[in-house]
Amino acid sequence: MLFACTWISVHPNVPPTSDGQRMRMLRRLVLMLWSLVAPELVLLWAARQWLASRRIAREYKGLAVC
Numbered sequence: 001m002l003f004a005c006t007w008i009s010v011h012p013n014v015p016p017t018s019d020g021q022r023m024r025m026l027r028r029l030v031l032m033l034w035s036l037v038a039p040e041l042v043l044l045w046a047a048r049q050w051l052a053s054r055r056i057a058r059e060y061k062g063l064a065v066c
Helices: 002-009 021-037 039-059
Strands: none
Touching (some): 002 021, 021 039
């Protein structure tokens, strides 16, 4: 049951278009295993991505996209 819950809750980043189905599945499996072994690392990884996205949003705020 724990494996199923972890598999469903893991939302990896958008994979590159060059990745095949096997590579996408492998990446998701590795992320799921990390979630089981060290969930706090996954949380820190997500927080780091969130902070980086906020910094980038502030950096590009007000720029017109054409």
